[in-house]
Amino acid sequence: MFTHCHTTFRTKDVYFLFDNKDFMNRHIFIAMCPKCKQIFTKLVETRKADNKRFEKTLIGNKAEKMLNSLRNEVDIKQSDLVQKRAKMHEQKGIVYGENIEYKCGDVARYAHSFINNKRKLVGIDPQ
Incomplete structure (x- = not known):
């Protein structure tokens, strides 16, 4: 859940990322403010060394830059999972x-x- 412009809104999509040498259980939550139409991203990852969880939230252009930089690390999207599940139950x-x-x-x-x-x-x- 994100809060911006005095409005609370849900994530639009979730990207599951590959684990790298330092972090595991990596996700990017993507949302858009319904009032000002800014993009929000929240990167959540767990450090392998001590299982400490890190969250990083970015807004606007910085969020778009982060999405572009992590585009090749995307394992699967939540929207793709929903489509596959729907095809299984045709x-x-x-x-x-x-x-x-x-x-x-x-x-x-x-x-x-x-x-x-x-x-x-x-x-x-x-x-």
Whole structure:
């Protein structure tokens, strides 16, 4: 949570950074003030030597410079994780199953939804 212009607002995105030789558990929280539209960044990292946590908050041009300098250290973004999670659960609603037996004796199982989504179920032994 950030506070600026007498307003408290949430982070827009979180970047997870690779660990380097001195720090671990590195994150950058990114937000924008809804009133003045300035960019805020907060770098949070833990020093490996003594597990001490450091936080550094920057505003405006300094925040943009920090984002540009750490761009090649980004492991994954929180927004990318949300998109991947949504793709994993594409089939929603009522689903029915279908077994298809081939001439060779193999059986394939499929899950169908009523909006023509079809997904093969792997690793299920028919019994």
